[in-house]
Amino acid sequence: MAQEHFQALMLREEGKATKAQLEALTFADLPDNDTLVEVDYSTLNYKDALALTGKGKIVRTWPMVPGIDFAGTVVESRNPAYTPGTKVVLTGWSVGEKYWGGYSRFQRVKSEWLVPLPNGFTTRQAMMVGTAGFTGMLCVLALERAGVTPSSGPILVTGAAGGVGSVAVAVLSRLGYNVSALTGDPTKEAYVKELGASAVVNGPEWAESARPLESQKWSGAIDTVGSKVLARVLAEMDYNGVVAACGLAGGADLPTTVMPFILRAVKLVGVDSVMLPSKDRIPAWERLVKDLPGDVLEKITSRVVPLSEALQAAEDMLAGNLQGRVLVSVN
Numbered sequence: 001m002a003q004e005h006f007q008a009l010m011l012r013e014e015g016k017a018t019k020a021q022l023e024a025l026t027f028a029d030l031p032d033n034d035t036l037v038e039v040d041y042s043t044l045n046y047k048d049a050l051a052l053t054g055k056g057k058i059v060r061t062w063p064m065v066p067g068i069d070f071a072g073t074v075v076e077s078r079n080p081a082y083t084p085g086t087k088v089v090l091t092g093w094s095v096g097e098k099y100w101g102g103y104s105r106f107q108r109v110k111s112e113w114l115v116p117l118p119n120g121f122t123t124r125q126a127m128m129v130g131t132a133g134f135t136g137m138l139c140v141l142a143l144e145r146a147g148v149t150p151s152s153g154p155i156l157v158t159g160a161a162g163g164v165g166s167v168a169v170a171v172l173s174r175l176g177y178n179v180s181a182l183t184g185d186p187t188k189e190a191y192v193k194e195l196g197a198s199a200v201v202n203g204p205e206w207a208e209s210a211r212p213l214e215s216q217k218w219s220g221a222i223d224t225v226g227s228k229v230l231a232r233v234l235a236e237m238d239y240n241g242v243v244a245a246c247g248l249a250g251g252a253d254l255p256t257t258v259m260p261f262i263l264r265a266v267k268l269v270g271v272d273s274v275m276l277p278s279k280d281r282i283p284a285w286e287r288l289v290k291d292l293p294g295d296v297l298e299k300i301t302s303r304v305v306p307l308s309e310a311l312q313a314a315e316d317m318l319a320g321n322l323q324g325r326v327l328v329s330v331n
C-alpha cells in the first residue's frame with residue numbers, strides 16, 4: 001500500500017490534560033489488525049465527548065484516535081468474509097477507548113468487530129443512528145423482551161433530547177407506545193414532541209431526591225441519566241414495571257432503596273452496547289431500519305461536523321447545548 005498521508009484526529013496525553021490535534025498518518029501508522037476500512041462517517045457520542053475534552057477517563061491507551069463508532073467501506077481484509085468494497089459498521093468493542101477508532105479517514109480493525117451495513121441504510125444513515133441510537137434500540141428491545149407492550153401503559157424516556165433518548169422516543173412512538181419525555185431543557189420540548197412524545201415531563205421534583213415509593217406512573221422506562229433521576233424513575237414505576245438503564249449522564253450513583261423491587265416487583269434491566277455479542281447486533285440494526293424512518297433520521301441529526309470541529313461539538317455536548325445526534329464527516 002502506498003505511503004499516502006491521510007488525516008486523523010489524535011488525542012495525546014500531556015501531563016494530566018488531553019490534547020486533541022489533527023495529524024497526518026500513513027497506513028504504516030495504523031494498528032496491525034486484519035481489516036482496513038475507509039471511513040465515511042463517525043459520530044459524536046457522550047463517551048467521545050468525555051474522551052476529546054479529557055473530562056472523563058475514557059481513553060485507556062495513548063496516543064488514541066477517538067471515535068467509538070464508524071461506517072465505511074472495506075479496502076482490504078485477511079478475512080475472506082469481508083471482500084474489498086463491502087460496506088460495514090462498527091460500534092463498541094472498546095474502539096475509541098482502548099483501540100484506535102473512527103476519527104481517521106482510514107482505520108485498521110478486527111473484522112470480528114464489524115457488522116455488514118444493514119440493508120436499507122447508507123453509511124451516513126447508519127451513523128445518524130450511531131452507538132447512541134443503536135443503544136436506544138437495544139433499550140426498546142429490552143422492554144419488549146420483558147413483556148412491555150403498547151397496551152401496558154405509559155413509557156418514560158429520560159435524557160429524551162439526547163442521542164440515545166431521541167431514538168428511543170422516535171422508535172417507541174412509531175411502535176404505538178404512549179411516550180413521555182423527560183428533558184431538563186424547555187427549549188427542547190418542541191423537538192421531543194416532534195419525535196412523537198405525547199407529553200413532556202420536567203417538574204422541579206426531578207432535581208430532588210425521590211421517596212422510596214412515589215405514585216405509580218409508568219409501565220416501562222428507558223433511563224440514560226442514572227443517579228437521582230433513575231432513583232425517581234424506579235419509585236414511580238407501576239407494579240411489574242420494567243426499567244432499561246443504559247446511561248450515567250447525570251451521575252454513576254444510584255441513591256435508591258429496595259422498595260420498588262420488593263413491593264412493586266419492578267425490574268431493572270441493564271443495557272450495554274459495547275460488548276454485546278455479534279449475534280445480537282444484526283437483529284437490532286434490522287429493527288432500526290424497520291422502525292426508524294428516514295425523515296426521523298434527518299430530524300435527530302442536529303449537526304454534521306468535520307474532524308476539525310469535533311472538539312468544539314464535544315464541549316457543546318457536555319455543556320448540554322446539543323440535541324439529537326452529531327455526525328462526524330471523516331472523508
Ligand SMILES: NC(=O)c1ccc[n+]([C@@H]2O[C@H](COP(=O)([O-])OP(=O)(O)OC[C@H]3O[C@@H](n4cnc5c(N)ncnc54)[C@H](OP(=O)(O)O)[C@@H]3O)[C@@H](O)[C@H]2O)c1
Binds near residue numbers: 047274
Ligand atoms: N450502555 C451503553 O452501551 C451506552 C451506549 C451509548 C450511550 N450510553 C450512555 O447513555 C447516556 C446518554 O448518551 P447520549 O449519547 O444520548 O448523550 P447526550 O446526547 O449528551 O444526551 C444525554 C442527555 O441526558 C440529559 N442530561 C445530561 N446531563 C444531565 C443531568 N446532569 N441531569 C439530568 N439529565 C441530564 C440531557 O437530556 P435533556 O437535554 O433531554 O435533558 C442530555 O441531552 C450517556 O451516559 C452515555 O454514556 C451508554
